[in-house]
Amino acid sequence: MLGAKSRNLGTVPATKRGGATTGGGGREVGMAAWDLRPCGMLVQKRNSDVNQSQTVVPTIKVKVKYGSSYHEVHIKSQATFGELKKMLAGPSGLNPLDQKLVYRDKERDSNAYLDVAGVKDGSRMVLFIDIRNQEKRHLENLNTTQTDKANKQLTEISSEVDKLVKQVGNLEIEIYGGKKVVEKVFLNLIELLMSQLIKLDGIVADGDVKLQRRMQVKRVQKYIEFLDMLKIQNSKIASKSNEGNVRAPLQRLNKISFE
CATH class of the missing domain: 3.10.20.90 (Phosphatidylinositol 3-kinase Catalytic Subunit; Chain A, domain 1)
Known part of the structure; x- marks a missing residue:
């Protein structure tokens, strides 16, 4: 009997009471101070673990x-x-x-x-x-500004040339339709196209923009040459009496190659 009683005298297991843990000695420890390990063991948290994530960068x-x-x-x-x-x-x-x-x-x-x-x-x-980097950056900005300006000028010139091309096309239809055109019309168109060439010559550009400028120059030159050819054809039209033998427009303008 005495041995049985002795075996019952040991540490009293901890029990929960009112959201807290009561130890054998009657002390209550808040659950916030304890941590449950994966193995099922309940251990008390250290202060360093609680404050570990509260690091502030000064x-x-x-x-x-x-x-x-x-x-x-x-x-x-x-x-x-x-x-x-x-x-x-x-x-x-x-x-x-x-x-x-x-x-x-x-x-x-x-x-x-x-x-x-x-x-x-x-x-x-x-x-x-940083003088070297500053000069390099200024040069890059200058090149970008010049490129943007050249692109804008090319767009404006191309638009003007398109308008003149329509006039050249109408002129072609009239001439090959047998209608004699006043020579002043040719001179005005050639002068306008030449002015576009002067504008193109004033554009400073490199790379792709330079290539586009060259293509526009060739384009304008071809139209000037075509106008010279139309002027010769126009001189062959003697009078309106030939209008009875009207030929269909050759539409050579559309066949001009600018390569």
Whole structure:
């Protein structure tokens, strides 16, 4: 009997009561302080586990010298030098692509991180103008502007030439229909086409735009040559008495090749 009683004297299993756990000693421990492991064992959480996901990236203040001016910037310690350049664009007036940041006598890449480079609160660095990159960017912008301008001019000239071509086509129908045309009409059309050639000659372009300009020049020249041929044909028309022998228009204009 005594042995049986001794076996019953042990640690009292923990029981739940009112949303809390009651131990053998009558103490209540909140369930929020316990964690259930995959094996089914209930263990108490450590304080480091609770606060592990609450890491805050600190904000630091860096001082940047540009010329004779100093700029203080507040930025996250884990930001990149590229992000710092964007923040300096306003006070410095420099495009981020034209900036060169030097920290500890070394130029820093835009993709490098501040904390990795050793930048801390109160660190100082110097900002310079990247002259080479600035000139390269300005040249690219200039080329883009010239290309856009050339494209616009080519579009306008092509539209004007299309209008003149319609007039040439109507002239062809009249002449090969036996109708004599006043010579001044030829001279006016040729003069208008020549003016388009002068405009094309003034376009400065490279690459595809240059090729398009050359094609437009050949196109206009072909129409001028065709007008000269029509003028010769027109001179052969003696009088309106020949209108009885009207021939169908040859429609040579549509067969002109500009290759």
